[in-house]
Amino acid sequence: MRYLPLTPDDRQAMLAAVGAGSIDELFCDVPEAARLSGPIEGLPNHASELSVERQLGRLASQNLVAGEGPFFLGCGAYRHHVPASVDHLIQRGEFLTSYTPYQPEIAQGTVQALFEFQTQVARLYGCDVANASMYDGSTACWEAIGMARRITRRGKAVLSAGLHPHYVSVCRTMAKFTGDALDIAMPELTDGRPGDDMARLLGAIDKDTSCVVVQNPNILGHVADLSELAEACHKAGALLIVVVTEPVSLGLVRSPGEMGADIVVGEGQSLGVGLNFGGPYVGLFATRDKYVRQMPGRLAGETVDADGKRGFVLTLSTREQHIRREKATSNICTNSGLCALAFSIHLTLLGETGLRKLAAINHAGAVAAAERLAKVPGVELVNGAFFNEFTLRLPKEARPVVHALAEDGILGGVSLGRLYPRAADLANGLVVAVTETTSTDDVEELADALEEALA
Incomplete structure (x- = not known):
């Protein structure tokens, strides 16, 4: 049972102090489209704890978890091996x-x-x-x-x-x-x-x-x-x-x-x-x-x-x-x-030598992946110097391509159209990240799937 220490009069006094007529007014800066108008779809309103757990498990199983397939996402958050x-x-x-x-x-x-x-x-x-x-x-x-x-x-x-x-x-x-x-x-x-x-x-x-x-x-x-x-x-x-x-x-x-x-x-x-x-x-x-x-x-x-x-x-x-x-x-x-x-x-576990070796592995893997993916018909590498992340220009919009790759179990990168939805000239850009967790087989799988998605 929840403990609610405030009476309705207490709440009205607090609202009056901040100049608001209702609690809803406190959320006026939240866009209407971002507010819930009712219960969350897909969740049972009344059910046993076991039923709720099963339903949440079914929903969670729809996620494609990092590590369950080829993973090339980056743009500020990277998958590395953590000891x-x-x-x-x-x-x-x-x-x-x-x-x-x-x-x-x-x-x-x-x-x-x-x-x-x-x-x-x-x-x-x-x-x-x-x-x-x-x-x-x-x-x-x-x-x-x-x-x-x-x-x-x-x-x-x-x-x-x-x-x-x-x-x-x-x-x-x-x-x-x-x-x-x-x-x-x-x-x-x-x-x-x-x-x-x-x-x-x-x-x-x-x-x-x-x-x-x-x-x-x-x-x-x-x-x-x-x-x-x-x-x-x-x-x-x-x-x-x-x-x-x-x-x-x-x-x-x-x-x-x-x-x-x-x-x-x-x-x-x-x-x-x-x-x-x-x-x-x-x-x-x-x-x-x-x-x-x-x-x-x-x-x-x-x-x-x-x-x-x-x-x-x-x-x-x-x-x-x-x-x-x-x-x-x-x-x-x-x-x-x-x-x-x-x-x-x-x-500390890496030390200076280990960090340099880890960086070298990341860079070498990214260079090899960039060279392989640039051979896919219609794909162009736009980078000069890069570390473990590079951008490809696709012959068509990248967002639907990314979705198609995800359907095949491949998280193939971040589309620039997602990051810059109002910039039409960036819509064909795909940012691909490669770390020590990326295998040669992963790159080949991405290349094959990318070629199929662009056909």
């Missing part, structure tokens, strides 16, 4: 049940794990310092723009056409409340190199620009040298923010920090964290020492206690749960602690 030891270790009671260590003196193990995680992220990104993780890559991207505004006291952010559209959407939403102007463009399939977008970015930097945001590798899989862009940003007094959605790429690709990036953010899901239907994931955030006090989130630091023994503390905690809201650098920078731990354990 069994990762799951075993994060399920230890001292990790699984722990929460944010507000009292670090009694949570030394948790704070130390965060400290080691920060060290790994900073080295991976080529930066001086990293925070103790964030909610996910997209919100970390927005937080970086907000941080750039505080540092430069400017309000214009130039976003690369190659930035993931979901990240762009998050930035659009948050900019409504801060007044930041976002300079946004769409990707193109007409050229296999990101030079056109780079030229736009260089030309868009002016005295009002707080930052330029670039994803590398970008949404089409392109890998670029960002050194020239970093130099142009700094010359204009702006910051370069680099987004990395595939951290495994940094086993081969030069780190953003080495290229001159001021803030590096991204998604850490590839290491230690499964696909999980889209979450929970873990946002990574790193920057230069001189900007550390404007960095959102929490920072775990190393120190010594009164007896000279090594210890760990929360050095900076600039989120609104710790300090006055008006002084906080963020109020959405949730620390994904357990996912951060999984990331850290997986990266």
Whole structure:
């Protein structure tokens, strides 16, 4: 039986306080098409627990689970092999049940794990310092723009056409409340190199620009040298923010920090964290020492206690749960602690040599797959340099092709028409990701099925 502590009078008093006439008015920002007008179809209204379980099982069996067939999905969420030891270790009671260590003196193990995680992220990104993780890559991207505004006291952010559209959407939403102007463009399939977008970015930097945001590798899989862009940003007094959605790429690709990036953010899901239907994931955030006090989130630091023994503390905690809201650098920078731990354990097991080998396997597999798929009649590879993800131009719209492949038990990639439904010139684009979990047989099966679907 539910416990409902509020009386109807209580509810009316609360609604009156916020200026709403009914509870329904609180949902006015949710589009009508997204609201339920009745019970969910397919679920029984009244049935025994056993009957409900069976019905849900039948519905679940309609899903095509990653690993049950050839899998080529990417675009920000990647299927990698996660060692069994990762799951075993994060399920230890001292990790699984722990929460944010507000009292670090009694949570030394948790704070130390965060400290080691920060060290790994900073080295991976080529930066001086990293925070103790964030909610996910997209919100970390927005937080970086907000941080750039505080540092430069400017309000214009130039976003690369190659930035993931979901990240762009998050930035659009948050900019409504801060007044930041976002300079946004769409990707193109007409050229296999990101030079056109780079030229736009260089030309868009002016005295009002707080930052330029670039994803590398970008949404089409392109890998670029960002050194020239970093130099142009700094010359204009702006910051370069680099987004990395595939951290495994940094086993081969030069780190953003080495290229001159001021803030590096991204998604850490590839290491230690499964696909999980889209979450929970873990946002990574790193920057230069001189900007550390404007960095959102929490920072775990190393120190010594009164007896000279090594210890760990929360050095900076600039989120609104710790300090006055008006002084906080963020109020959405949730620390994904357990996912951060999984990331850290997986990266520790790999080590530097293992990460480089894993990246090499991913790249070699993607190159072989791209060469094979480009031989399918009518299919064209549009990429120049890429890591483990590339874009194909099909002779017809990609979305129905993807659906046809799924009917054959093959998750053949992400159609650009799904990501950019209003861009007709991108409708034929198909983004294909290849990782160490992809076999040669998987690629051959995709090639054969793709040829049949395009016939």
